[in-house]
Amino acid sequence: MDAALELMDEGALTMRALASRVGLTPGALYTYFPDRAALVSAVADRLLAEADLTLLDAPGLSPHDRIESFALALREVLLRHPAAVPAILGAAFSGPTALHVGESLLRELSDPRASYTVMVYVLGAIALEAAELEGPPPPEEERIALRRTYLVVDPEAFPLTHAANDVIAAYISTDQFRWGLRRLLSAP
Amino acid sequence: MDAALELMDEGALTMRALASRVGLTPGALYTYFPDRAALVSAVADRLLAEADLTLLDAPGLSPHDRIESFALALREVLLRHPAAVPAILGAAFSGPTALHVGESLLRELSDPRASYTVMVYVLGAIALEAAELEGPPPPEEERIALRRTYLVVDPEAFPLTHAANDVIAAYISTDQFRWGLRRLLSAP
DNA sequence: ACCTGAACACCGTTCAAGT
DNA sequence: ACCTGAACACCGTTCAAGT
Numbered sequence: 001m002d003a004a005l006e007l008m009d010e011g012a013l014t015m016r017a018l019a020s021r022v023g024l025t026p027g028a029l030y031t032y033f034p035d036r037a038a039l040v041s042a043v044a045d046r047l048l049a050e051a052d053l054t055l056l057d058a059p060g061l062s063p064h065d066r067i068e069s070f071a072l073a074l075r076e077v078l079l080r081h082p083a084a085v086p087a088i089l090g091a092a093f094s095g096p097t098a099l100h101v102g103e104s105l106l107r108e109l110s111d112p113r114a115s116y117t118v119m120v121y122v123l124g125a126i127a128l129e130a131a132e133l134e135g136p137p138p139p140e141e142e143r144i145a146l147r148r149t150y151l152v153v154d155p156e157a158f159p160l161t162h163a164a165n166d167v168i169a170a171y172i173s174t175d176q177f178r179w180g181l182r183r184l185l186s187a188p
Numbered sequence: 189m190d191a192a193l194e195l196m197d198e199g200a201l202t203m204r205a206l207a208s209r210v211g212l213t214p215g216a217l218y219t220y221f222p223d224r225a226a227l228v229s230a231v232a233d234r235l236l237a238e239a240d241l242t243l244l245d246a247p248g249l250s251p252h253d254r255i256e257s258f259a260l261a262l263r264e265v266l267l268r269h270p271a272a273v274p275a276i277l278g279a280a281f282s283g284p285t286a287l288h289v290g291e292s293l294l295r296e297l298s299d300p301r302a303s304y305t306v307m308v309y310v311l312g313a314i315a316l317e318a319a320e321l322e323g324p325p326p327p328e329e330e331r332i333a334l335r336r337t338y339l340v341v342d343p344e345a346f347p348l349t350h351a352a353n354d355v356i357a358a359y360i361s362t363d364q365f366r367w368g369l370r371r372l373l374s375a376p
Numbered sequence: 377a378c379c380t381g382a383a384c385a386c387c388g389t390t391c392a393a394g395t
Numbered sequence: 396a397c398c399t400g401a402a403c404a405c406c407g408t409t410c411a412a413g414t
Contacts, residue, residue: 015388027390028398036388086274090319093339099346106348112355117309117368124312131278151281158287160294167300180305187375203407215409216379224407380413387406394399 004043008083009135013040044087045095051077053097056104063108064185070101071122071181072174075129079137082130089127092119121184129172144169192231196271197323201228232275233283239265241285244292251296252373258289259310259369260362263317267325270318277315280307309372317360332357 003021007013015036019026033039055070078085092098105115137143147169155162170176191209195201203224207214221227243258266273280286293303325331335357343350358364 014386016386024397025399026388027400030389031397089315092316092319099341099349103346103349106352112352113364113367114371116356116359116364117371120312120316120368121305121309121372124308124315127277127312127315128280128308131280153287158291161287161291164294164300168304171304176301176304179301180308183302183305183375184309184372187371202405204405212378213380214407215381218408219378378414380411382410382412384409385407388404390403391401392399393401395397 001039001043001046004039005047005081005084008040008043009081011083011134013083015039040087041091041095044084044091045097047077047081047084048074048088048091048095048097048101053100053104056101056108064182067105067108067118067185068178068181071118072178074122075126075174075177078126079129079133082133082135082137085127085130089123092123117184118181121181125177125180132172140173143172147172189227189231189234192227193235193269193272196228196231197269199271199322201271203227228275229279229283232272232279233285235265235269235272236262236276236279236283236285236289241288241292244289244296252370255293255296255306255373256366256369258292259306260366262310263314263362263365266314267317267321270321270323270325273315273318277311280311305372306369309369313365313368320360328361331360335360 004013004018007017007021015029016026018039019029029039033042051070051074053070055073056066058066058069061069078088093102102115102119105118106112109115109118138146148165151165151168153161153165161168192201192206195205195209203217204214206227207217217227221230239258239262241258243261244254246254246257249257266276281290290303290307293306294300297303297306326334336353339353339356341349341353349356
């Protein structure tokens with residue numbers, strides 16, 4: 001599964017490539033996983049578990065702070081493996097680790113609807129950020145600077161977008177991620 | 189592109205299948221699209237445009253109501269084509285239609301960071317819902333009922349999840365979608 | 377410009393046969 | 396149980412050649 005994650009990061013996860021990397025014949029993989037989709041799900045769940053789940057139960061922190069620190073940790077893990085993020089979205093509920101995260105989240109927020117809203121925001125933000133990464137990401141500042149030149153638009157046709165260029169470039173920043181999360185958590 | 193969307197809905201969009209559906213040889217498609225990814229992006233942008241963009245400029249409505257009505261319309265369009273949703277996430281910023289939506293959203297909310305938060309929520313919610321659909325969705329009530337039996341967990345290991353089963357089953361409801369959106373928009 | 381036919385370099389998955 | 400070798404039924408993309 002480590003090899004599978006590596007290949008995913010390289011954007012080249014095929015059963016054949018995986019087999020050759022672990023020194024097997026393609027067919028031999030089907031002893032361990034019924035099919036490619038099962039392999040991908042397993043990798044997704046393992047990746048989800050790489051974020052420090054204990055942050056969600058950290059003593060001495062407010063519920064909001066626990067959620068924030070876990071969300072930041074999860075984002076960091078997942079953005080290092082952007083190609084795996086779509087699989088995470090797919091397994092958002094089903095996997096065993098996802099269940100554990102869900103239970104902890106329910107403990108922090110009294111209304112289950114609020115906890116789902118947080119999940120939606122966190123996974124949505126990560127998914128949008130991951131979508132524009134090919135491999136492991138360059139430093140944040142670099143990505144923002146790139147977006148600043150990248151996202152130039154016609155000022156006549158899109159005046160507000162043009163005026164907000166700097167903020168839009170920073171949509172993928174940790175600050176923006178935290179800002180949105182806090183806004184959501186601070187809702188009445 | 190209509191044929192391509194049809195094939196996507198059937199979960200079987202290949203260049204060869206598309207070619208045969210439009211009465212061409214696979215190679216001929218490369219006159220119109222440089223590669224498969226370009227085709228998928230084009231379909232995604234066209235799908236985005238199917239939601240009524242004028243809702244975002246509807247006179248006589250508050251900014252929040254405009255956003256809500258457009259978000260609901262977008263969700264309805266996209267959930268009819270769940271297989272295309274990942275492509276929408278990928279093209280969330282780049283496409284011409286996405287630019288237009290972004291500009292309108294900036295008009296409704298004074299802080300660009302808030303408008304991005306709304307985008308994250310709306311696209312995130314749609315992505316999570318789409319992830320558990322194979323083809324065009326059954327009626328909402330049916331899906332919720334299915335989830336209610338689907339999502340049974342061990343009450344000992346996951347007591348809160350077990351207790352909230354009914355609400356969790358309704359995570360994919362229009363009501364939950366609207367509830368989360370309103371909560372986000374009502375943040376101070 | 378648009379299309380065909382044919383090829384190239386791949387895929388995931390299955391399965392008899394071996395150990 | 397685990398693995399190989401070989402096959403089956405596919406892929407996306409390219410490209411000479413035709414109209």
